[in-house]
Amino acid sequence: MAEIVLDKVTKKYPDGALAVQEVDIEIADGEFIILVGPSGCGKSTTLNMIAGLEDITTGELRIGGERVNERAPKDRDIAMVFQSYALYPHMTVRENMAFPLRLAKVDNATVEKKVNDAADILDLGQHLDRKPSNLSGGQRQRVAMGRAIVRSPKAFLMDEPLSNLDAKLRVQMRTSVSRLQKQLGTTMVYVTHDQTEAMTLGDRVVVMRGGAVQQIGAPQYLYDHPANLFVAGFIGSPSMNFVPAGLENGLLRSPLGDIQLTDRIRRLVEAADAPSEVIVGIRPEHFEDSSLVEEHQRGGGHTFTSNVDVLESMGSDKFAYFTLSGEQATSAELAELAADSGTAEASGGGGVSLVTRIDAASTAKEGEQAEIWFNADKVQLFDPQSGRNLTYTED
Amino acid sequence: MAGIGGAETTAKKTRWGILNAVVVIYALFPVLWIVSLSFKSKDTLADGNFIPRSWTFDNYSEIFKTTEFVRALANSIGIALIATAVAVVFGTMAAYAIARLDFPGKSLLVGVSLLIAMFPQVSLVSPLFEIERSLGLFDTWPGLILPYITFALPLAIYTLSAFFREIPWELEKAAKMDGATPGQAFRRVIAPLAAPGVFTTAILVFIFCWNDFLFAISLTSTERSRTVPVALSFFTGSSQFEDPTGSIAAAAVVITIPIILFVLFFQRRIVAGLTSGAVKG
Numbered sequence: 001m002a003e004i005v006l007d008k009v010t011k012k013y014p015d016g017a018l019a020v021q022e023v024d025i026e027i028a029d030g031e032f033i034i035l036v037g038p039s040g041c042g043k044s045t046t047l048n049m050i051a052g053l054e055d056i057t058t059g060e061l062r063i064g065g066e067r068v069n070e071r072a073p074k075d076r077d078i079a080m081v082f083q084s085y086a087l088y089p090h091m092t093v094r095e096n097m098a099f100p101l102r103l104a105k106v107d108n109a110t111v112e113k114k115v116n117d118a119a120d121i122l123d124l125g126q127h128l129d130r131k132p133s134n135l136s137g138g139q140r141q142r143v144a145m146g147r148a149i150v151r152s153p154k155a156f157l158m159d160e161p162l163s164n165l166d167a168k169l170r171v172q173m174r175t176s177v178s179r180l181q182k183q184l185g186t187t188m189v190y191v192t193h194d195q196t197e198a199m200t201l202g203d204r205v206v207v208m209r210g211g212a213v214q215q216i217g218a219p220q221y222l223y224d225h226p227a228n229l230f231v232a233g234f235i236g237s238p239s240m241n242f243v244p245a246g247l248e249n250g251l252l253r254s255p256l257g258d259i260q261l262t263d264r265i266r267r268l269v270e271a272a273d274a275p276s277e278v279i280v281g282i283r284p285e286h287f288e289d290s291s292l293v294e295e296h297q298r299g300g301g302h303t304f305t306s307n308v309d310v311l312e313s314m315g316s317d318k319f320a321y322f323t324l325s326g327e328q329a330t331s332a333e334l335a336e337l338a339a340d341s342g343t344a345e346a347s348g349g350g351g352v353s354l355v356t357r358i359d360a361a362s363t364a365k366e367g368e369q370a371e372i373w374f375n376a377d378k379v380q381l382f383d384p385q386s387g388r389n390l391t392y393t394e395d
Numbered sequence: 396m397a398g399i400g401g402a403e404t405t406a407k408k409t410r411w412g413i414l415n416a417v418v419v420i421y422a423l424f425p426v427l428w429i430v431s432l433s434f435k436s437k438d439t440l441a442d443g444n445f446i447p448r449s450w451t452f453d454n455y456s457e458i459f460k461t462t463e464f465v466r467a468l469a470n471s472i473g474i475a476l477i478a479t480a481v482a483v484v485f486g487t488m489a490a491y492a493i494a495r496l497d498f499p500g501k502s503l504l505v506g507v508s509l510l511i512a513m514f515p516q517v518s519l520v521s522p523l524f525e526i527e528r529s530l531g532l533f534d535t536w537p538g539l540i541l542p543y544i545t546f547a548l549p550l551a552i553y554t555l556s557a558f559f560r561e562i563p564w565e566l567e568k569a570a571k572m573d574g575a576t577p578g579q580a581f582r583r584v585i586a587p588l589a590a591p592g593v594f595t596t597a598i599l600v601f602i603f604c605w606n607d608f609l610f611a612i613s614l615t616s617t618e619r620s621r622t623v624p625v626a627l628s629f630f631t632g633s634s635q636f637e638d639p640t641g642s643i644a645a646a647a648v649v650i651t652i653p654i655i656l657f658v659l660f661f662q663r664r665i666v667a668g669l670t671s672g673a674v675k676g
């Protein structure tokens with residue numbers, strides 16, 4: 001076990017592609033850290049540099065306080081689980097898991113014991129003598145994990161280990177990965193493009209975009225205090241609503257109507273030297289059916305009326321979808337997020353779409369007008385140019 | 396419905412069966428004829444019967460009594476094995492580099508090796524003859540092994556690089572992460588997976604060397620390095636006045652045996668789909 005420090009680590013591929021730029025991450029001993037971001041943002045490259053499978057162009061990588069830039073993967077004492085599992089097809093499950101130990105010249109009795117222990121943890125006991133080609137996807141995935149844990153390395157690296165599993169199995173395996181990490185207490189760096197995995201698994205999450213780190217923090221912290229438009233839009237499902245607005249003397253002129261900023265937000269916005277055009281971000285759960293909001297609360301928010309496009313009842317609550325008249329919020333970051341989630345065309349044209357999560361007791365009906373309230377103190381304002389969160393606070 | 400479907404497939408199977416039988420008989424008939432000839436005694440040789448009236452092993456015992464044939468057999472085996480071994484070893488290294496590494500001139504290398512493989516061998520015979528005479532390689536084993544390697548190596552590189560491309564790159568990375576040196580990763584992970592490709596290539600190259608007639612007849616002049624296909628064409632029988640047909644037939648059967656053995660030996664090692672299960676679910 002050891003802490004891993006990335007100090008201004010940069011990767012430039014021979015073809016000139018700048019995949020990772022000046023990444024600074026300090027990973028504590030025993031920490032479970034997630035690298036998340038859209039496809040192509042440099043997560044795998046970062047992980048491969050930690051592993052030693054890719055050279056570091058500039059910057060320093062330290063494991064347990066020692067510079068390891070020049071060390072071969074085998075001398076870093078790190079195990080890795082690949083997205084494709086990369087099991088050795090000519091070896092049985094037992095031989096696959098024993099392979100790292102055999103290379104380390106561990107004696108037979110110890111190999112036997114460690115493989116059996118790992119098989120117990122991963123529930124692979126009855127498959128030890130089968131070949132990988134005869135296993136299901138979930139079993140192969142567990143063998144790949146088993147091969148990583150047998151030799152008790154300083155750290156685990158995982159590159160989208162669950163992305164080849166079907167949805168149900170993925171949720172199941174997510175829990176077991178989390179449990180395994182707690183049980184072993186080994187430092188783990190986990191790469192995913194799935195924000196749900198990032199939110200549910202890690203102690204801390206590193207959000208990356210275009211090779212650069214956007215923000216590092218605990219999942220809840222990133223959710224509540226996104227540093228910029230990209231993090232705000234990437235973390236959370238359904239994602240945050242973004243509405244363009246003009247800002248004048250503490251009043252927001254937006255497709256939701258004119259919103260009076262609360263004193264707290266007003267102070268933050270003034271301190272941040274906000275431009276006159278901003279993007280307002282509101283999370284779906286900060287909306288409510290106004291008839292269900294208590295009288296004394298209502299004053300602290302803003303109410304608007306619109307036609308319900310679609311209403312989805314989830315049992316515990318309802319999702320109500322609206323389309324407001326006006327222009328959609330535009331920024332480079334939002335365009336990138338839309339491209340990544342494949343909604344770029346779907347949401348094009350015709351007004352601002354809004355997702356709200358309201359109480360199951362709401363009587364709102366599809367195709368009818370509904371009055372919706374939202375908490376004005378929960379709105380976040382962003383600079384459309386730089387993407388900066390104008391209402392960002394440390395706590 | 397099911398009944399009709401069943402009848403249809405039975406009819407289909409019969410049709411295919413007949414077609415296959417025709418093809419197999421057509422291909423094997425000359426071979427069987429030679430086998431039959433090789434077992435006939437001298438006086439029944441030309442009687443036109445497919446099944447010999449009087450069986451004899453004379454033809455076989457006779458050819459093994461002549462140094463002509465025995466030397467040629469030894470030459471053939473030695474030359475083909477050496478050329479195959481060299482071509483496969485170098486071919487493996489080159490193909491691995493082509494499949495795995497990005498180096499300047501890679502596509503040029505592949506292109507040139509293809510070009511060599513397609514080069515008409517006939518046009519090389521006279522220059523090679525002159526070169527080998529002046530280098531003292533004419534009528535020696537290396538004099539045949541070298542040109543064989545020239546043509547076998549591109550074949551080997553081409554076949555093997557297709558096999559190497561099939562092996563997931565990540566397996567090698569995984570081996571490195573598991574603590575293997577590049578050498579260990581190659582020996583314990585890549586080589587076992589590449590084995591079917593290596594064996595297939597070995598068979599192809601061996602057959603090419605074994606069957607060559609053109610180089611063998613042009614670059615040899617004595618029993619010292621003459622291979623079997625050439626020796627066969629020089630067969631005269633035990634005495635000058637004898638019809639050598641029986642001996643030639645027997646020799647032809649004998650030289651087919653090593654190829655059959657070679658293929659059978661390696662074919663068992665060619666397990667299709669060996670890399671399945673390495674990646675994904």
Ligand SMILES: Nc1ncnc2c1ncn2[C@@H]1O[C@H](COP(=O)(O)OP(=O)(O)O)[C@@H](O)[C@H]1O
Nearest residue numbers: 013015017019038039040041042043044045046
């Ligand atoms: N071997 C390579 N050569 C050149 N560019 C590469 C190579 N591997 C990845 N890249 C580029 O680097 C960027 C980051 O890739 P990667 O780290 O694989 O992203 P992620 O894992 O986040 O999807 C991408 O733009 C990709 O095209």
Ligand SMILES: [Mg+2]
Nearest residue numbers: 040043044045
């Ligand atoms: Mg990746």
